[in-house]
Amino acid sequence: MKDRLKQIMDEAMAQIDSSDKLDKLNEIKVSFLGKKGELTSILKSMKDVAPEDRPKVGQMVNDARSKIEEHLEEKKKAFEQALREEKMKAETIDVTLPGQRIPEGHRHPNTMTLEEVENIFIGMGYEVVEGPEIERDYYNFEALNIPADHPAKDEQDTFYITQDILLRTQTSSVQVHEMEKGRLPIRMIAPGRVFRSDEVDATHSPTFHQIEGLVVDKNITFSDLKGTLQEFAKRLFGEDTKVKFRPHHFQFTEPSAEMDVTCFKCGGKGCRFCKGEGWVEILGCGMVHPHVLEMSGIDPEEYTGFAFGVGLERIALFKYEIDDMRLLYENDTRFLKQF
Numbered sequence: 489m490k491d492r493l494k495q496i497m498d499e500a501m502a503q504i505d506s507s508d509k510l511d512k513l514n515e516i517k518v519s520f521l522g523k524k525g526e527l528t529s530i531l532k533s534m535k536d537v538a539p540e541d542r543p544k545v546g547q548m549v550n551d552a553r554s555k556i557e558e559h560l561e562e563k564k565k566a567f568e569q570a571l572r573e574e575k576m577k578a579e580t581i582d583v584t585l586p587g588q589r590i591p592e593g594h595r596h597p598n599t600m601t602l603e604e605v606e607n608i609f610i611g612m613g614y615e616v617v618e619g620p621e622i623e624r625d626y627y628n629f630e631a632l633n634i635p636a637d638h639p640a641k642d643e644q645d646t647f648y649i650t651q652d653i654l655l656r657t658q659t660s661s662v663q664v665h666e667m668e669k670g671r672l673p674i675r676m677i678a679p680g681r682v683f684r685s686d687e688v689d690a691t692h693s694p695t696f697h698q699i700e701g702l703v704v705d706k707n708i709t710f711s712d713l714k715g716t717l718q719e720f721a722k723r724l725f726g727e728d729t730k731v732k733f734r735p736h737h738f739q740f741t742e743p744s745a746e747m748d749v750t751c752f753k754c755g756g757k758g759c760r761f762c763k764g765e766g767w768v769e770i771l772g773c774g775m776v777h778p779h780v781l782e783m784s785g786i787d788p789e790e791y792t793g794f795a796f797g798v799g800l801e802r803i804a805l806f807k808y809e810i811d812d813m814r815l816l817y818e819n820d821t822r823f824l825k826q827f
């Protein structure tokens with residue numbers, strides 16, 4: 489009996505030592521200590537043992553049992569420890585690795601220019617007002633002194649949805665909406681997208697952006713217009729910028745003018761950038777036509793005003809020295825990254 493017990497123990501120990509997996513340990517446990525295990529079968533055969541020897545044999549069996557259990561537990565712990573170490577090794581973070589760079593966007597040159605212009609006018613007490621891109625013919629043309637048969641309408645040929653509804657050609661339509669509200673005085677700029685049925689080239693696009701400005705108050709004169717736009721040009725292009733007004737014609741202003749600014753690149757001497765002129769045309773402006781005020785319900789005997797319109801792209805191209813308008817719309821990040 490004693491030999492048999494030793495044999496079982498040796499066998500169990502050997503199997504435990506040679507096991508290579510955690511699962512294997514369970515199998516060993518069952519085969520030696522389980523209900524049908526070898527050690528259990530010895531206990532079952534106790535009836536063949538002389539009664540006086542039974543306590544001793546029982547003690548031996550229990551000793552063997554606890555030794556096997558102890559060894560199983562040790563081995564199990566060793567396995568678990570090895571497993572943990574392996575896992576730790578696999579999850580190690582190398583803090584010296586360079587980080588993953590997340591590409592960071594930035595604002596489009598158009599947006600940067602718009603915000604700059606807005607800030608200048610907000611600083612002068614103007615309100616920024618927006619209006620619909622889809623507009624009635626009346627607000628886009630008629631109320632701005634461009635009747636149905638006027639040739640100026642051809643110059644601003646646009647996309648019609650119906651005969652009366654169109655995509656606006658200018659943000660001046662927003663000014664009409666504001667004047668109709670009858671809240672005077674008005675000091676506003678209206679930035680936004682406008683449309684013309686133009687072919688795409690370096691200076692034309694069927695869609696671009698305008699910033700229109702309108703001031704209506706008592707005693708507004710052409711000097712107010714000049715002073716305001718001169719200040720605007722200086723803040724946008726630099727303190728040394730000079731402005732020049734040339735007579736022009738617009739339907740909704742009288743008198744009308746175009747404003748040039750000295751080239752910020754050469755200071756007016758003439759360079760490749762200003763095509764040797766020294767001056768760059770930047771915007772159109774004028775005193776609001778009395779008829780336009782009247783149509784929107786403002787008494788031209790009591791109120792006067794001035795208006796101006798500037799192409800956002802024109803400023804952006806000038807300011808950032810871009811020579812092709814199409815680059816602003818192509819969204820090529822290699823181009824946009826430069827600003």
Ligand SMILES: [Zn+2]
Pocket residue numbers: 751752753754755756757758759760761762763764766767
């Ligand atoms: Zn120049």
